[in-house]
Amino acid sequence: MTYFVFFFMQWAFAQSSPTLYAEFEQELKSPQGVQVEVHGADHQNGMYAIAYRPKNFFDYVIISLQADYTSPSYPVVSEQLKTLHRHDILQIKGDTNGMISSHQNHAMIKDLTILNKFTTPYDDGSSYTHGTDVAQLVQGKTSLIVKVHASLMDGKILMVESGDANIPVVPKNSDLVKDLYRGDKIEIRFTVQQYPSAPTHLVLDAGPDAVKMLDRIVDLHGKPQDRCGELIMFPKSPQVLFNVFALKSDIGDGLFRSFTLVNFNDPELFKNLREKMQIFWDAHAATMIRGRNYFINPQIKICAKGTGNMQVPTQANPQILIDHLEDLTLSTF
Numbered sequence: 463m464t465y466f467v468f469f470f471m472q473w474a475f476a477q478s479s480p481t482l483y484a485e486f487e488q489e490l491k492s493p494q495g496v497q498v499e500v501h502g503a504d505h506q507n508g509m510y511a512i513a514y515r516p517k518n519f520f521d522y523v524i525i526s527l528q529a530d531y532t533s534p535s536y537p538v539v540s541e542q543l544k545t546l547h548r549h550d551i552l553q554i555k556g557d558t559n560g561m562i563s564s565h566q567n568h569a570m571i572k573d574l575t576i577l578n579k580f581t582t583p584y585d586d587g588s589s590y591t592h593g594t595d596v597a598q599l600v601q602g603k604t605s606l607i608v609k610v611h612a613s614l615m616d617g618k619i620l621m622v623e624s625g626d627a628n629i630p631v632v633p634k635n636s637d638l639v640k641d642l643y644r645g646d647k648i649e650i651r652f653t654v655q656q657y658p659s660a661p662t663h664l665v666l667d668a669g670p671d672a673v674k675m676l677d678r679i680v681d682l683h684g685k686p687q688d689r690c691g692e693l694i695m696f697p698k699s700p701q702v703l704f705n706v707f708a709l710k711s712d713i714g715d716g717l718f719r720s721f722t723l724v725n726f727n728d729p730e731l732f733k734n735l736r737e738k739m740q741i742f743w744d745a746h747a748a749t750m751i752r753g754r755n756y757f758i759n760p761q762i763k764i765c766a767k768g769t770g771n772m773q774v775p776t777q778a779n780p781q782i783l784i785d786h787l788e789d790l791t792l793s794t795f
Contacts, residue, residue: 723764
């Protein structure tokens, strides 16, 4: 197996190491601060997350980020946060937020330096604007159909997706969510957490009916897949050595899954598959639009036949393993 396939597989199945939290906190408080990568920036809902991976690229933790509202630098850092995008590299100084009792670490930033702004050849100077206002979405509701974004630390940390927003959820009973896979479609029952009032956090009910499974993603593993949808491209980044293509598969209720299209057994075939999609993408680049952390072309229809692959609960996306070049076809809508 060539290095690039090995790298891609490791990225797809990477997991976190909770022991890194203590190291992160120590560096964060140090005079020089700590270097991190932006994992997500939702300016509309005021949510920011960073990835800390000091030694092994595949061993990391995700930490919530906010400006230190007790510091004189708060106005400056708050404005800096509004300029961040996924994969930007930062040097930050500060402390963890002792006022928040959570298994998810929250960093309070007093000083922020942008070391490198991430760009791709497809950037046109525009930035993605989230369309989902979480506070408005959950107002007056006690239940919601969502997709699991992450269930970590044996269910003590839960993040779900609705529309194009990620929503932090505080589980009262971790047993209800500890076995969830990223990409599961579920219905949750909740109340809105009063503190902090922003960004919006949900508190999962403790009763056995607080989580209802609607579509279990792991059931796709090892099963034949024959799907069509819009073509998605995740551009080359610090996490991926090449452009990765995926198929958008709607699962109802305004939710969808991105099936990455791969072959791990035959590097040459994998290369040919990527080239086939890249050529078609470039020929229709005028109709691509920016997504949350990807580009999508609603004018390109891609169909793929293969085998479903969902190895671990934290896998970045489900995959369709394609065995023949002709099992992948492209056309325009």
